[in-house]
Amino acid sequence: MKQGNSLPLPRCPHCNIAKPSLNFGASITTADDRERNVRNWYLYKCSVCGGVTMATSDVFDARNASMSDVLEVWPAPQTVHDSIPQRARTFLQQAISSIAAPSGAVMLAASAVDAMLKDKGLKEGNLYTRIGKASAEHLITAEMAEWAHEVRLDANDQRHADEEGPMPDEADARKSIEFTLALAQFLFVLPARVADGRARASKG
Missing domain, CATH: 1.20.120 (Four Helix Bundle (Hemerythrin (Met), subunit A))
Structure with missing residues (x-):
């Protein structure tokens, strides 16, 4: 899954609607105090509930930051553990x-x-x-x-x-x-x- 104009999650982490339209709204690139650990933070808005989901990725090439692989998503989509009957x-x-x-x-x-x-x-x-x-x-x-x-x-x-x-x-x-x-x-x-x-x- 990559950063882009939309975030292809199976469900919205907020309203849980299936196949949500999570559209890009804003982004910021950050680094630590030594200009390392450069990351790209994207905000995506659900077209149904209006909830905002944030996704982060490493930035290896500033020219292609929008196509970086997503590392983490907040809030994380709810999952049900396989150990439950x-x-x-x-x-x-x-x-x-x-x-x-x-x-x-x-x-x-x-x-x-x-x-x-x-x-x-x-x-x-x-x-x-x-x-x-x-x-x-x-x-x-x-x-x-x-x-x-x-x-x-x-x-x-x-x-x-x-x-x-x-x-x-x-x-x-x-x-x-x-x-x-x-x-x-x-x-x-x-x-x-x-x-x-x-x-x-x-x-x-």
Whole structure:
């Protein structure tokens, strides 16, 4: 992926729309105090949400700076780790992709939480009860369980269009997704990374 008139990301890091039009807006070239580590910084604006994404690259030839390979992007597009079970991973990826439709995103995030807990053998009771049990079994921290009560995970209300339940907004959806990603980190991603690190250490 190279710098240019547009940034070819599969999704906007802000609104998660697929195949976004991220158009070049401004750039600056910087160096350190010894005129080394020369880098080119490009800003790209999403034509849908207006969010700005920044991409940086090394500058080897000032005349061709705009065609340098992109090294890093901020904010980084959200990804779902492969260590998360497939069913939960699919629900979570769909939640991230549909954040512009908050009710659907909350329901999908709750479905991802449900799938993760079931994978750990926690199948009885509602989501909050099972999250509490995960804390009691030290799969997650007590603070993590308390956090669950601060976010929207009322998937049942969304599916049945509870007339008394307030409709979630995009902020609610983002909080639900943030919690779900954190839960996935505790239950699957961190254990997988620890196992991988130990395996590599034993070979070294």
